[in-house]
Amino acid sequence: MDRAPMTAETIRADVAEILDRSVSDIGVDDNLLALGLDSIRMMTLSARWRENGVEISYVDLAKEPTVRNWSELLGAPAAH
Secondary structure: OOOOOOOHHHHHHHHHHHHOOOHHHOOOOOOOOOOOOOHHHHHHHHHHHHHOOOOOOHHHHHHOOOHHHHHHHHOOOOOO
16 A cells, blocks of 8 residues: 655644544644653554654654654655
8 A cells, every 4th residue: 555755744644643633733843742642652653654664763753742843753844
């Protein structure tokens, strides 16, 4: 199954899906832990992305859990 390249918007969409929230609820600078993203869900995201060829570790995600930071880590086009 092909996956679209990672962008800030795909990161937001994946986070929204795993939190069962609207994409509009996820700001690029929001602390994702404060929005309810716990360690299990963060590990699920990193595993999902690795399965799709995106190299990222849970530890890297946990350091600064924002869409903007994750976009930078993943080399995704800048979040606005």
